[in-house]
Amino acid sequence: MEPIHIEEVQKQLDRLANKEVYVHLETTNGAYASHFNENAYNVGAFIRNAKVNYLHGKIVGDNGTYRVGLKLDIGWVYAEGVNQWELDEQDRLLMAGHDREGRLMVALEISEQPFKN
């Protein structure tokens, strides 16, 4: 993955709008958060292969950290903290935010085909 290039990502968000797409959305601080730090609290959520059709998507942010919002007919998809992106060989838009040690903290991915289960 590469540091987010906001114009390039926006182009891909536009390409994937107004069609049936599959979304992987995830955030986590890891299953060991409270094991290594008793003051920490484990949180995480993921949705794999949510089928949506968004009206428009937008990436906003600066200083290397970005937010992405997808406006749906009846709601929103939102991710904060993505800082890297990639258009993979299957033309899937992968975005993620990693901490300094390279650990994934948040991911938002959009694909025209379902992600591998």
Added chain:
Amino acid sequence: MIDLEKHVVVIYPHPDDEAFGASGTITQFRQKGIPVTYLCGTLGEMGRNMGNPTFANRETLSDFRKKELIDACKVMDVELRMLGYRDKTLEFESRDEIAQHLKKILEEIEPSLVITHFPGHAVHPDHNAMGAAAIEAVRLMNPDSRPKVWAQAISHDHVKLFGEPDVINNVKPVFDQKMRTIMAHRSQAQGVLGSMNGNAESAANMEEVAKERLGYESFYTWKFD
């Protein structure tokens, strides 16, 4: 502690659980010529560590980890079977179905010892779920042909609750091999070792920290009934 077993089966959910938790013990069994089979529940699809610097992403991670798992098993010289569950979801699957799945494999291999996680005391929900299913699988077997079970606890309070584990293996004599097994998990090793000690910057330092933290592998012999 390393008796002449007939066959040892290790049951953990993630590629690298075997490396950090039991690769020293596994090596000691293999040195005595005892066959070892690793039943690995998932491919660690939802792991946070993507390599450092990152080289994997959420969609490619499982391919990397599968290869790392195969490499680690080559280092340990053990048979590998991948069970095909998905990372983070084991506790939501039917425990009975997983137990039946495991029981079928155990009845085929007929091990004399099973190593798994101590349910409820293994920190990660997948560890707890896989350990519970493994112990249920053995419980369902004919008591006359049940293997022994060594259950590994990771929680901070297990010694307070249950006393010292009855099996404590000093694996420092085979630590080079344990470290090679850990390092075979290229996408995970540095991140996991780093979270044990944030100051371990150099490789040598990291190995020292690892030896301190991982030089003993301990288990509770499970009591059925």
